[in-house]
Amino acid sequence: MVIRSPFLFIMFLRFSILSSMAFMYHMVSQFKSKINTMVTNSRKVKITCGNDEFVVKGVVFDKDGVLTGGFDLWKQIFSLYMKVASQKGLCVEKVAIDLFGVDEDPSIAPLSLCTMEEAKCLLAAAIWLMHKIDWATCRKLSQEIVEEAQRVISPEMVYSPLPGAKELFTLLSQHVPVAIATSDSRSNVEEMFKFWQVELPIIVSAEDVKRGKPFPDMLLKVSSLMGIPCEDLVVFGDSLGDVQMAHSAGAKAVAVGIRIPEADSWVQSLLEVSVEVLE
Structure with a gap:
């Protein structure tokens, strides 16, 4: 295309420059976003349960019997x-x-x-x-x-946190991605966090997958949403189904409130769990 008018040429040049700047800004923003995601997902915490230690990039909780009720x-x-x-x-x-x-x-x-x-x-x-x-x-x-x-x-009655649950959940959420994987409905999980006055984490319920616990589907979906391999996750649960879900996906499992021989560790309550942030 040949532009003969000097005025039109200047306007065309300005438009081209602005378009190029906008495109570069978009690309830089996308790049920064990806970097931030990678940094977040690369942070690790060391979780200690009794004599057992787990270095992980993300944490998954069952709801009932772990965070509330039982x-x-x-x-x-x-x-x-x-x-x-x-x-x-x-x-x-x-x-x-x-x-x-x-x-x-x-x-x-x-x-x-x-x-x-x-x-x-x-x-x-x-x-x-x-x-x-x-x-x-x-x-x-x-x-x-x-x-x-x-x-x-x-x-x-149904949403009050068990001892140490809200405190541990809040602490972990400040450093690594945290999720809920539960057989309960999504609406009930959302109501629980509303009652807690805590920001919603990643939630995967039985409604979101074809197969619930003990199949790995819930944890595989959590892994996908977090962008973290299952091998870098630990699951806190109170049933054999939680443990089987974790192991079938390649994650570690900590039993809460009850000894489950197949679990990698166990605690009587979440008050016994300690966290160290690793940079």
Whole structure:
């Protein structure tokens, strides 16, 4: 293209220079962003649990039994389900105790591991086994029982942090990426952090993957979102499913509140965990 007018030539030149500057600024910004990501992901912490030490670039927590609640809380909620069921004329407690594993090892019991949808299904199965009414009605009654029970459950009851949980979570978040991998719903996790008044971390729930625990899918998604290999992560959990998820993805696992032989370490509570930041 030939520009004959001096005025048009100057305007064209100015436009070309400004366009080039804008492009260079964009490229530099992108480069800086990548550098910052790499620096963040290269920082490490040394986590000490008793006699065991783990040098990692990221930390993953299960929710229930690690940060909040636990098996005792789920027993209380189960009792509420049974109370509501009884008010509806349903006598299901005996078979429901077996189906949910209320009196079994917490690290493997459905009561501590199942998703909310699975809990509704188990409750519907208890209704079917005891009353032999049509399955659609069993499912409808199960849904009603859960919804009515949840109306009387306070945020303090389900979201209050266990000893050391909020403090450890906050400390780690200042230095390395932190995530939640839970069988609970995303909305419940968000409500918990709202109750804690803590900024949301990376959250991966059962809703976000095809296969939940003990499969590695949740941790693989966390790894992808963090940009950190699973080998550089440690998982804090309270069930065999948490440990199996971690190991199948290549991460380390620390059992919380209960000894799990397959875990790499264990602590009675998160108060026993110490952190050293490594530059």
